[in-house]
Amino acid sequence: MIEEVDPSQLVGLERKAFKRKATTEESEDGDEGDEEEVLAMPKKKQKKEKKLKELVEEEKEENSKKPAVGDKIIESSEDEDGDAEEKSGEPVKKGKKPGIKDPETANLDMSAWSQFILPPEVLEGLRKMRYTKPTPIQEMSLPAAMLKRQDLLGAAETGSGKTMAFCIPIATRLVENGVKDGLRALILAPTRELVVQIYKEMEKLLEFTQFSVIPVVGGLSQQKQERLLNRKPSVIVATPGRFWTLLEATDYLQDLSQLDFVVIDEIDRMVETGHFAEMEMILSKIHAIENKSRQTLVFSATLSFVHIPINRPGKNAMKLTKEEKIEKLVQIGGLRKQHKVIDLNESAGTPSSLIEARMNCSDLLDKVINI
Ligand SMILES: Nc1ncnc2c1ncn2[C@@H]1O[C@H](COP(=O)(O)OP(=O)(O)OP(=O)(O)O)[C@@H](O)[C@H]1O
Known part of the structure; x- marks a missing residue:
């Protein structure tokens, strides 16, 4: 019933x-x-x-x-800096991903990269980005930067692929040298937008490695910036002003002895946007640390700078030849003697010959504003 x-x-x-x-x-x-x-x-x-x-x-x-109330739900979100973090505030641990190839990119022919003997993890990042062959600036920069480990001053027009010309050597050396404590590469760029753009490219390239990258820009809250630095990133992409402030105050940045790469991107704009003083202070702090294997890569859209007049009586903007301008950049960047200059803006599209820079100047800043 x-x-x-x-x-x-x-x-x-x-x-x-x-x-x-x-x-x-x-x-x-x-x-x-x-x-x-x-x-x-x-x-x-x-x-x-x-x-x-x-x-x-x-x-x-x-x-x-359904999860009961109180169960921990881990969600991943991405903010405008492409910063993935758990809702709990803890950093997402970056680790090597299993070597399962994405079926959509598995058949891409990546053989054009074989001349550079890239680690498989780095090649996998390039494959995921569908970069099947190097652009001309990459093809010219990589042998010097990676195989010969030279310092570099590279110029090529905007959109030519300069970012990967310095990201690939950094990622390769990170993988080759393995995991170590401390900052391994610093990339300086003149604007927040450029920093974010470079950060995103670098993050994609490092996806299959154990290494991480963070952006350091003005406008991020102190709390968030600290959270990012707590990840102890191997690579930092930064505007000079913000990085200088952190350099003074952050424990993680007190020991820069593991820094193998210093990159200055768009150095021409760096000078024009008034970031030069901070950039110079950062570089002099780094150069005070002895590290023979540290490489400096400097990139610019052009090697022909706009002349900046100075507002001091009796001083006119100096007219410099292109070679003199290159020499100045080499000195500002602190490039080593056996550096290479590549200028794809030249009509013939061939790199300039090797230039050894030696300048006599007492006040570098004074010289720069005369460029
Ligand atoms: N090897 C490659 N194959 C295909 N596309 C590439 C390759 N390298 C870079 N790119 C793409 O080319 C575009 C321009 O690259 P990138 O931003 O590095 O140029 P850039 O010279 O640094 O320009 P900018 O001065 O604007 O920063 C980007 O969309 C990037 O994703």
Whole structure:
């Protein structure tokens, strides 16, 4: 004998389930009326009771699959800096991903990179980005920067792929030298937008490695910046002003002895946007640390600078030849003697010959503003 159900005795889930099912049945049957009317129909009582029991069981099972209140739900989100972090505030640990090839890129022919003997993890990053062959600036920079480990002054027009010309050597050396404590590469760029752009490219390239990169720019809250630095990144991409402030105040940046790469991107704009003083202070701090294997890569859209007049009586903007300008950049960047200059803006599209820089100047800043 089936017991009759009085809906007023039902609570919570059971009542909700009963009401939902009853409503569904009404619309299916074409009947109209509220819950009370349905319950007042004696002919349907037995059928309803049976269905109610089934429904209550169904709903209980459904709810048991949902996480209980208080369960920790880890969600990943990305903010405008492409900064992925857990909702809990803890950094997402970066690790080597399994070597499963994405079916969409698995068949890409990557053989054009073989001349550079890239580590598989780095090649995998390039594959994921679908960069199947180097651009001309990359093709010219990589042998010097990677195979000969030379310092570099490179110029090529905007959009020519300069970013990967310095990201690939950095990623390769990181993988080759393995995991170590401390900052391994610093990339300075003149604007927040450029920093974010470079950071995103570098992050993609490092995806299959154990190394991480963070952006350091003005406008990020102190709390967030600290959280990013707590990841102890191997690579930092920064505007000079913000990096200088952190350099003074951050424990992680006190030991720069592991710094193998210093990159200055768009050095021409760096001079024009008034970042030069901070950049010079950062570089002099780094250069005070002896590290023979440290490489400096300097890039610019052009090696022909706009002349900047100086506002001091008796001083006019100096007219410099292109070679003199190159020499100045080599000195500002602190490039070693056996550096290489590559200028793809030249009409012939061939690199300039090797230039050894030696300048006699007492006040570097004074010289720069005369460029
Ligand atoms: N090897 C490659 N194959 C295909 N695309 C590439 C390759 N290298 C870079 N790119 C793409 O070319 C575009 C320009 O690259 P990048 O931003 O590095 O140029 P850039 O010279 O640094 O320009 P900018 O001066 O604007 O920063 C980007 O969209 C980048 O994703």
